[in-house]
Amino acid sequence: MQTDPDFSLDEVDRQILAELQQDGRMTNVELARRVGLSAPPCLRRVRRLEEEGIIRGYHAELDPVALGYEITFFALVGLESQKEAVLSAFEGMVREWPEVRECHMIRGGGDFLLRLVARDTAHENALTSRLTAAPEVARVQTLQTIRTAKDAAGVPV
Amino acid sequence: MQTDPDFSLDEVDRQILAELQQDGRMTNVELARRVGLSAPPCLRRVRRLEEEGIIRGYHAELDPVALGYEITFFALVGLESQKEAVLSAFEGMVREWPEVRECHMIRGGGDFLLRLVARDTAHENALTSRLTAAPEVARVQTLQTIRTAKDAAGVPV
DNA sequence: GCTTGGCGCGCAATATCATTGCTCGACCCC
DNA sequence: GGGGTCGAGCAATGATATTGCGCGCCAAGC
Numbered sequence: 001m002q003t004d005p006d007f008s009l010d011e012v013d014r015q016i017l018a019e020l021q022q023d024g025r026m027t028n029v030e031l032a033r034r035v036g037l038s039a040p041p042c043l044r045r046v047r048r049l050e051e052e053g054i055i056r057g058y059h060a061e062l063d064p065v066a067l068g069y070e071i072t073f074f075a076l077v078g079l080e081s082q083k084e085a086v087l088s089a090f091e092g093m094v095r096e097w098p099e100v101r102e103c104h105m106i107r108g109g110g111d112f113l114l115r116l117v118a119r120d121t122a123h124e125n126a127l128t129s130r131l132t133a134a135p136e137v138a139r140v141q142t143l144q145t146i147r148t149a150k151d152a153a154g155v156p157v
Numbered sequence: 158m159q160t161d162p163d164f165s166l167d168e169v170d171r172q173i174l175a176e177l178q179q180d181g182r183m184t185n186v187e188l189a190r191r192v193g194l195s196a197p198p199c200l201r202r203v204r205r206l207e208e209e210g211i212i213r214g215y216h217a218e219l220d221p222v223a224l225g226y227e228i229t230f231f232a233l234v235g236l237e238s239q240k241e242a243v244l245s246a247f248e249g250m251v252r253e254w255p256e257v258r259e260c261h262m263i264r265g266g267g268d269f270l271l272r273l274v275a276r277d278t279a280h281e282n283a284l285t286s287r288l289t290a291a292p293e294v295a296r297v298q299t300l301q302t303i304r305t306a307k308d309a310a311g312v313p314v
Numbered sequence: 315g316c317t318t319g320g321c322g323c324g325c326a327a328t329a330t331c332a333t334t335g336c337t338c339g340a341c342c343c344c
Numbered sequence: 345g346g347g348g349t350c351g352a353g354c355a356a357t358g359a360t361a362t363t364g365c366g367c368g369c370c371a372a373g374c
Contacts, residue, residue, distance in 0.1 A: 009223075017224070020217035024181050029360060038324050043361070054223040059216060060177035064312045066166075066211040067174070074263070074270060091306035098313035103306040106231070113231060113300055117312050143270055149248035149260040153310070155221045155274050156255035184361095186331060198352050200332070 009054070012037065016045055017054070018157035024058040061153070069117040071124050071145075077131060078139035082110040086136050093134060099127055166211070169194065173202055174211070175314040181215040218310070226274040228281050228302075234288060235296035239267040243293050250291060256284055 009017075015035045019026060032042035049055045064072065079086055087109060094100040094114065102115040114131075118124035124142075131140045166174075172192045176183060183191075189199035206212045221229065236243055244266060251257040251271065259272040271288075275281035281299075289297045 017217065017219055021219055022216070024215035024217045027360060028362095039360080040325085040362075041323055044322085052223075054220050056218040056220055058181035059179070059218060059310050060174070060181045061213040061216060062174055062178055062311050062314070063211050063213055066209075067312050067314060069312050074261075095307050100307060101309045101312070103308075104231070104300075105303040105306065106300040108301075108303055113302075143261075143263040144265075145270075146262040146265055149262065149269075150252050150257060151260075152258045153216050154219050155224050155226050155258070157219070157224060184331060185333095195353050196331080197333075197354085201351085 008052075013045060013049065014157050016042070017049065020046070020055065020058075021154050021157060064117055068119050070120055071118040072148075073116055073118065073124060073145055074143040075114045075116060075128065075131060076139075076141040076143065077112045077114060077137060079110050079112075079136045080138040081136055082108075090134070090136065097127075097130075099123075165209075170202060170206065171314050173199070174206065177203070177212065177215075178311050178314060221274055225276050227277055228275040229305075230273055230275065230281060230302055231300040232271045232273060232285065232288060233296075233298040233300065234269045234271060234294060236267050236269075236293045237295040238293055239265075247291070247293065254284075254287075256280075 012035050016031065019031055019034055028043045028046065029039050031046070032039045035042060037045075046055070064070075077090075079090060087105065090112065091103060091105075094103050094112075099116050099118060100114055101117060102113075104113045105111070106113050116124075116127055118127055128140060128142055131137060169192050173188065176188055176191055185200045185203065186196050188203070189196045192199060194202075203212070221227075234247075236247060244262065247269065248260060248262075251260050251269075256273050256275060257271050258274060259270075261270045262268070263270050273281075273284055275284055285297060285299055288294060
């Protein structure tokens with residue numbers, strides 16, 4: 001039961017998670033040094049955390065601007081129906097759009113919060129239009145990000 | 158000029174970025190194999206991408222539920238003022254709250270979109286109350302996440 | 315109280331990987 | 345053509361990951 005709230009995570013495990021959340025490419029030797037263990041048991045703990053699904057993966061964090069994405073914005077999308085088929089169809093559609101990075105259903109259905117990236121304002125407008133024009137979409141409210149004060153990945157450990 | 162849109166990123170660089178965004182702990186040997194290079198030039202490219210800030214870091218992705226955070230939600234917060242001092246004060250405050258994982262200013266000031274985590278609904282309510290009670294906060298609208306159809310980190314490569 | 319297991323650590327050995335210096339070929343500008 | 349630059353590959357070295365094994369610690373049973 002990998003989603004069992006903690007209970008089996010001791011202090012060392014939490015420290016390992018905190019370190020790897022902060023720097024996922026740290027060598028096992030360095031990680032072991034920081035948590036006060038020798039390398040082998042440290043690696044075994046990391047493997048266990050991976051196998052239990054507590055560590056889901058490792059990702060490089062890239063600079064969006066360097067890759068040509070100047071704009072990050074959010075969109076609140078309201079659908080005309082709360083029928084499951086409609087909701088799934090919408091989710092399936094945005095799943096295929098590479099510019100849509102996150103799609104969360106909110107308030108019990110019929111509404112979605114999306115996070116998107118765009119190369120420029122023209123691209124952003126095009127994406128908004130595409131959303132508005134999509135079947136069953138009733139409302140689109142875009143939330144342009146002006147500045148980001150905090151962007152911590154993951155969860156506090 | 159690390160934020161210069163691409164131009165200096167060739168096809169191999171992009172492939173490296175895509176692979177590392179997907180699996181940030183891949184060994185350099187494996188990465189080199191996938192992009193069709195030998196290990197040394199591959200490593201040199203990765204180092205260059207790191208030094209130029211195109212790769213900002215590496216992070217483990219953790220299961221929030223396993224760490225005791227059952228709930229992820231968003232909050233739209235409106236302030237009573239758009240004065241820079243007020244905006245900064247609000248940002249400084251939420252920066253200190255571990256449960257606030259992201260804080261984006263939207264629509265030119267006075268409004269913020271936050272992403273938060275909470276252990277349970279009681280915790281969530283407490284956080285919402287704390288937000289509402291904070292100085293200069295005029296409105297708080299919470300957007301409860303019912304289900305997440307897509308949660309891709311980073312940007313398309 | 316001693317024995318018996320289970321559990322998790324550290325040690326040591328080996329395979330794998332990261333990292334450096336060097337050489338070579340391709341391309342460009344003269 | 346003749347430097348010059350750039351980036352790749354090779355080879356050698358140092359670090360790291362990974363495995364097997366033995367030991368000590370704690371807890372349950374006799």
